[in-house]
Amino acid sequence: MIEKSLPESVGSICKKYKNSPDRLMDIAIDIQHAYRCVSPEVQLDVAQFLQMDVVDVQSLVTFYSFLTEEETGKIVVRLCNDVPDKLAGSEEVAVALSCELGLDFDETSEDGQFTLLRTPCIGMSDQAPAVMVNEIIITSLTPDSARKMARQLIETGNPYKLVKEFGDGRNSNDLIKSMVNNNLQLRGPVLFSGPVTGRGLESALKQTPKDVRQIVKDSGLRGRGGAGFPTGLKWDFTAAAEGEQRYVLCNADEGEPGTFKDRVLLTEMPELMFEGMTIAAYAIGASEGLVYLRGEYFYLKAFLEHALELRRKSGLLGKNILGHDGFDFDIRIQLGAGAYVCGEESALISSCEGLRGDPKNRPPFPAQKGYKQCPTSVNNVESLCAAARILEHGAEWFAGFGEARSTGTKVLSVSGDCEKPGVYEIPNGVTLYEFLDMCGGRDAQAVQVGGAAGHLIHPTEFGRRLTFDDLATGGSMMVFGPEVDLIDVAVDFLDFFVEESCGYCTPCRAGNVLLLERMKRIQNGRGETGDYEYLADLANSIKGTSRCGLGQTSPNIVLDLLRHFRPLLESRIGDQDRNLRASFDLDSALKDAELATGRKSVHNQEGK
Amino acid sequence: MTDSFTINVDGRDIQATKGQTILEAAEAAGIYIPRLCHHPELKPHGSCRICTVIANGRSCTSCTQPAEPDMEVQNNHPQVEMWRKQLIEMLFVEGNHFCPFCEKSGGCELQALGYRHGLTATQHPHLFPRREIDATHPDIMVDHNRCVLCGRCVRASRDVDGKRVFQFVERGPEKRVAVNSDAKLSRTDVDLTDKAVGVCPVGAILPKRQGYVAPVGAREFDHTPIGTSVEGGNGSLEV
Numbered sequence: 001m002i003e004k005s006l007p008e009s010v011g012s013i014c015k016k017y018k019n020s021p022d023r024l025m026d027i028a029i030d031i032q033h034a035y036r037c038v039s040p041e042v043q044l045d046v047a048q049f050l051q052m053d054v055v056d057v058q059s060l061v062t063f064y065s066f067l068t069e070e071e072t073g074k075i076v077v078r079l080c081n082d083v084p085d086k087l088a089g090s091e092e093v094a095v096a097l098s099c100e101l102g103l104d105f106d107e108t109s110e111d112g113q114f115t116l117l118r119t120p121c122i123g124m125s126d127q128a129p130a131v132m133v134n135e136i137i138i139t140s141l142t143p144d145s146a147r148k149m150a151r152q153l154i155e156t157g158n159p160y161k162l163v164k165e166f167g168d169g170r171n172s173n174d175l176i177k178s179m180v181n182n183n184l185q186l187r188g189p190v191l192f193s194g195p196v197t198g199r200g201l202e203s204a205l206k207q208t209p210k211d212v213r214q215i216v217k218d219s220g221l222r223g224r225g226g227a228g229f230p231t232g233l234k235w236d237f238t239a240a241a242e243g244e245q246r247y248v249l250c251n252a253d254e255g256e257p258g259t260f261k262d263r264v265l266l267t268e269m270p271e272l273m274f275e276g277m278t279i280a281a282y283a284i285g286a287s288e289g290l291v292y293l294r295g296e297y298f299y300l301k302a303f304l305e306h307a308l309e310l311r312r313k314s315g316l317l318g319k320n321i322l323g324h325d326g327f328d329f330d331i332r333i334q335l336g337a338g339a340y341v342c343g344e345e346s347a348l349i350s351s352c353e354g355l356r357g358d359p360k361n362r363p364p365f366p367a368q369k370g371y372k373q374c375p376t377s378v379n380n381v382e383s384l385c386a387a388a389r390i391l392e393h394g395a396e397w398f399a400g401f402g403e404a405r406s407t408g409t410k411v412l413s414v415s416g417d418c419e420k421p422g423v424y425e426i427p428n429g430v431t432l433y434e435f436l437d438m439c440g441g442r443d444a445q446a447v448q449v450g451g452a453a454g455h456l457i458h459p460t461e462f463g464r465r466l467t468f469d470d471l472a473t474g475g476s477m478m479v480f481g482p483e484v485d486l487i488d489v490a491v492d493f494l495d496f497f498v499e500e501s502c503g504y505c506t507p508c509r510a511g512n513v514l515l516l517e518r519m520k521r522i523q524n525g526r527g528e529t530g531d532y533e534y535l536a537d538l539a540n541s542i543k544g545t546s547r548c549g550l551g552q553t554s555p556n557i558v559l560d561l562l563r564h565f566r567p568l569l570e571s572r573i574g575d576q577d578r579n580l581r582a583s584f585d586l587d588s589a590l591k592d593a594e595l596a597t598g599r600k601s602v603h604n605q606e607g608k
Numbered sequence: 609m610t611d612s613f614t615i616n617v618d619g620r621d622i623q624a625t626k627g628q629t630i631l632e633a634a635e636a637a638g639i640y641i642p643r644l645c646h647h648p649e650l651k652p653h654g655s656c657r658i659c660t661v662i663a664n665g666r667s668c669t670s671c672t673q674p675a676e677p678d679m680e681v682q683n684n685h686p687q688v689e690m691w692r693k694q695l696i697e698m699l700f701v702e703g704n705h706f707c708p709f710c711e712k713s714g715g716c717e718l719q720a721l722g723y724r725h726g727l728t729a730t731q732h733p734h735l736f737p738r739r740e741i742d743a744t745h746p747d748i749m750v751d752h753n754r755c756v757l758c759g760r761c762v763r764a765s766r767d768v769d770g771k772r773v774f775q776f777v778e779r780g781p782e783k784r785v786a787v788n789s790d791a792k793l794s795r796t797d798v799d800l801t802d803k804a805v806g807v808c809p810v811g812a813i814l815p816k817r818q819g820y821v822a823p824v825g826a827r828e829f830d831h832t833p834i835g836t837s838v839e840g841g842n843g844s845l846e847v
Binding site for chain 1: 652653654655656657658660667669672673674687690691694695698699701702731732733735757772774775776777778779780781782783786787788789790
């Protein structure tokens, strides 16, 4: 019976988005929520309603990890397996969940009730270990509380009942009701300094778009996603490019392992972000904006949509904004579905267009031909918030914080082995010594600056500064204490990149698999001295030839280990004088033969 | 205003015109830049990365990068050569390529690139992926073991044949070419004469009943390395 009614409902989902292929992301996500899969049969229906090829639907569905062709359980438990979560004991939590639910990972229970999965960083590294239970976030788990949670889920079948106490700030808002905490450890002078007044937008609308862009250029604001491109210049290029329509896209897809600062900005000051987007729209002449919200932050969607609705009612969005004749602008939220690469701006655009999240060839750049082939400015949440403050307080005020070429403040997401994990807004230019002092990261053997794609910094370099020209960071700061095995960290990072590569270009698709293979050998004590050169050449090739930032940065962890942690590698690669090929695993090579003959190999027999 | 300008490739000044890519400009001047996913009749893809050069100090794929006045390009360069060898090797080990008995041997662009760059054995471990063969169509077979994900079939079917038979699905190392039907190739409207079938650079899409058409010694790359037709010389393989 259910099968019979399926196509109809799929039809109404498609209709909700006007049967438009460029809304395929929303359609697929809604179908996944409703039916717990987007099966090949449903894909045929969708293709028919949208008048597109079924293989194009399949192409999208099989790209995103939150979309599945096979039906998942009614309750999907996703355990975050990023490095800070592991340091906080997520493997013990994994065992507890697995035992209590009676399920292995990547398995669905026979009664169709549960699916147990691992997932990359969900943006909760400061309150790890964390899980997503459907869209509900549960943080700070222990093996005991995980067991309790699993039992409760089995009893009630209702993930919403798991949340007993709400987190601080607006996490208790009726539209969020989450146990997530902000952990806002340090309010800096720019973003978290005070209430959102809306004066930035008022001030912008009193000036010409060109003047607004000039102010942002004068402030020295550079993109806060990590790449550091001057925001005002990006707006200039977008404004100057030819196109019938222009777009502002806000990148709220913070997927870099260990990053969660946008989570706090989205929770506490979405108004500032929307204000920044509206200012950007005015500055470049856009009439439509999109916030690309990562699927992991689905729990914030209703809250953000309500905030947009309030702005429409107050005349801050819509037609003739604040009475400014001819300035029309509105924003919609585009949900992601579990793909790190969509944080790359051109992949983000692909995803917004209802495509798989492949990055695009450049040129043309998004500023020339972006969303729907129109000039598009893609800006980070934090950049847009900073722009709003700049228009409120002035370029000079902003440039007064930080350093000459790295003006203003930076919001950091701090996790790992430190006393006070959480969010810090600091002026640009702080040294790692100062940083560690601030967060209580004593005895750190290394700091990972900028997430998995960033750099592993050795204590001899803790005098370096957090600036765009020295240590640039999108915000992720992981502190590794003396107990951490940095080879394990490297293997985890590479595992993540293999999982998240879009697969478009050869070096990233195949090269990262090879890097992972060789690092795993070393992890298992089977490294050889030739591996140093092998890894260096391979890493250099992946970095030098990859098509987007993912492959251009994924080998960093290997290169950093080779450059700055050579003694560690040497201690693992072992005795070089044995004249044996350490990479050859005799025991596993003989396993089949031993099984067939029913006796152990001579070298394994007693007395040998 | 003239649309013609000069760029420099490995110390040699050549003419380029506005709208030309580096690869096209080089080719017009008789300079071969190794490539695999690129096909002159198809929209550039920029996925195999073998045509990577260093242009004005930065690496980029010459099949997608427009030539600009006074651009300095390094094509024959130790760093670039190392990258290319690595990429060709990666393509060999991520699939299952059995040159000695592949129907495409001698006419295979991947194999020919391997020879041109002096590759004998790979330093990388073979990954031996489990991949499918689709032999459901009466005239055409698809062997995913030999697919290099260049996307020529995807582009040719969409842009030349007007059919959209092929498309990429999955991601990362799992990425593969799928067909536009509820089942396999036999349920699509692909034809033996389609551009999509003819442009495969390797032995992944093959016409049935036509194996080993040219004898050894008469195959496309038996006597001259790939790229010779561009370079115009009588290049011969170093043995």
